[in-house]
Amino acid sequence: MQRIGVFVCHCGSNIAATVDVKKVVEMMKKEPGVCHAEDYPYMCSEAGQMKILEAVKEHHLTGVVVCSCSPRMHEATFRKAAERAGLNPYMVEIANIREHCSWIHKDMEEATEKAVILARAAVAKVNLNTPLQAGESRVTKRALVIGGGIAGIQTAIDIADAGYEVDIVEKTPSIGGRMSQLDKTFPTLDCSACILTPKMVEAAAHEKINIYTYSEVDKVTGFVGDFTVDIRKKARSVNSDKCTGCGVCQEKCPSKKSLNEFNRGLNTRSAIYTPFAQAIPNVPVIDRDACIKFKTGKCGVCEKVCQAGAIDYAQQDEIITEKYGAIVVATGFDTIKLDNYDEYAYNQSKDVITSLELERIMNAAGPTKGHLERLSDGKAPKEMVFIQCVGSRCSDNRGKSYCSKICCMYTAKHAMLIRDKYPDVNVTVFYIDVRTPGKNFDEFYRRAVEEYGVNYVKGQVGKVAPLPNGKLLVQGSDLLDNKQILKEADMVVLATAIEPEASVRKIATMLTASIDTNNFLTEAHPKLRPVESPTAGVFLSGVCQGPKDIPETVAQAGAAAVKAIGLLAKDKLTTNPCTAKPDELLCNGCSQCANVCPYGAITYLDKEVNDHGIRETRRIAQVNSALCQGCGACTVTCPSGAMDLQGFSNRQIIAEVDAICR
């Protein structure tokens, strides 16, 4: 039988205002195994912890229950306190009577009853606790950054500057990401490429950074400090070591009908291509679906014209296996598909475009060489309409419930740039709200209105209809003037909502990192640990975590780097002793636990056992405690209950449930 002390925290008034803590103390004194119970305003304070230390000594306690906030907040604190008192830290259990009780209840009587029940469950569990010993694991001093956009580049540079090796895995043929597609950046209007390409070059030239472009993460195993990752280097069909990047192959390639992804499909590219002029590496890839050589076996023009002899049609995908201590996800975003928004005629008219497409049109390297023109007939527009919140802040299921955050500012930027360069073009912006929190942001928006004469209309657009004369009829409402607006426009630009890059789901699953309903990666804590995933050793950089503009992305990228560096700087990590352990006499050897184990921690061994005098060789599960993360999937799969989780044993959990149901 344990000798248990129960310590009930008031958390100031956080708990005590809703839970009668004295009552909880009185009730706990009657519980089996409890030989001491007291309350204190702040258990986590030094004085509070001293109460635990003193009680352990005075009452010879063997177990401790702290009724306080979430274990995620202070479990470590109280485990350390118990350790100082000479107890095994795993003899401490937390009854969460704050988040799970006082904060969500109003009625004191009910909340007190629930607090008593939660405390009772914790006491029942501690009665079955056994001391556990934490082990150690090593840290591989190398980081993986998934995604080579500005977020990934910045994180990689920061980690590499601290002296650690970094690999960037980028699925497209070049690093640069979305930022490389942008023309100008708000609120300073400096050229995106001019500030991005030096960063790309810096990353590429950094002796500690290794870049895998046209590559994807195939498989991730292991755990914090010791991940093993398979990287698939897709066949480029071009030997990177030989290629000089002269570009002749691209000029001579006869297959030029493929949609240019970099220009958002607004023009075409050759089958052998580099996405853009400043691409890093400046080595083209062959799009095998478009290449005549791959489709028919005839052609081979690029091979003939290549002076360097770099074309390699036989190249195969290559799998590179590497170990990492930390992984940073920087997979970025894409704009949503507009299939649910037929009313804006995006699929019917070439002159209805997304803002990202406008970026390409405005860019000197874009499909129109930077001239603002209608894609249908090449004419210069005179009337332009911008529609805000297309798919953002959506109350039905067609779009996204969240605000995409960047659209108000880039729309102001677009409007301003057009009015500056083409003063004869009228620009109208339909908006729900204009959101400009950020340094110099509101000033920027006001300049668009006051200096550049952009016509902002508060109201939404109901319909965009292509007219026989080639123009677009925009039907909207002006909520401030309370009137309907019918406007003929030459071009309509949709501020399309952004969403996490589709591949993030697969990556999150491989990393066992959680994602929310919008596919944004979740943080370990939304306020206090915003760049860490709940999965240890996985960090978040850029829009994969939530909508952000460039300065925020760069700031977060640096923060993610710091967290990764903090991990890589350690030589050893303390492992969680709450790992699975098989009861060899109960194990059937059926392999179901090994099948469900996401960490590959379970193997089987033919082992001689002595089962109550019967000696026989049996197939028995073995757990590698270094790999086991204590998720418990095996314990619930095991039909005979042979697999148990230390610290969360089946008996402990049933005892808790029994205590709650008592």
Next chain:
Amino acid sequence: MQELVTRAKELLKDGTVTRVLGWKNGDLSYNPEPAFFETEEALSDFVYNGFCGANLSKYMIEASKKEGKTLVFLKPCDSYSFNQLLKEHRVDREKAYIIGVGCKGKLDIEAIKKQGIKGIETIKGAEMTDACDTLEISTIYGDKTVSYDDVMLSRCYSCKGKEHVIFDEQMLESRDTATKGRFDEVEAIEKMSPEEKFEFFRKELSKCIRCNACRNVCPACSCRKCVFDSNKFDSAQKANVDTFQENMFHIIRAFHVAGRCTDCGECSRVCPQGIPLHLFNRKFIKDINEFYGDYVAGEDIDAEAPLTHFEFTDREPNEERG
């Protein structure tokens, strides 16, 4: 049947196998029981007829530990159970010589009795050589006849098929007996209101006497030590405490065999109280099929089991069922 005995004797004699696992007559003409035969002489007790419903695959767990090979007769549905046990490393393929025997549907003595036939002395027409369309039953009240197809085990009306999924050789002809959809019964229950379902299962399970026959016969319930017999957990005592927890025994059992149950129907066949226990398992099978695509446990030893295998295309728990 005689050819089975002849073949078994040959295999014993030439040393291919050291024992035979089959059926022998019980006390009554309609309750044959599983039996091991170690010698050619012993095989004179061997029997295989319409009443040999018993699935022999589970006995192969113990047989796998013995010296030498065991000749085992598996009906088509039993072969799924054997395969599943093989997948779970519970039986040793090298220790088994499998003769896949044909099946013309197995008889349910309770169904015969329900036809008002009492005082049964002998039953004719249930041999594998018979056409299996009419049973001639002599009773102490005189001779009766009954249609074979009216008195089969309920599982035979929704038979998975008469193909053996594993065998070394095959003997005897089969006969198609499926007349109903496999999930008809489950669908009927799904249509009930929650209250009706609760009432239905409480009523059925209230008959349970916890004889453990369902568990003991079940090829999926093959744990060395059942959680309900173990003192390592508190479940054993719990289930004895009140009737509701008693009922939970069957629910827990259904969860333990979910994704592994081959739907052999032995649980319902052996239940002395006539509880349709297979319904729980079949509901799980139906749900698994709907969630993860059609899957038949034991059909393919290399197939990934849906409940212990993950794919990126797997439906998320929060997604609506299609």
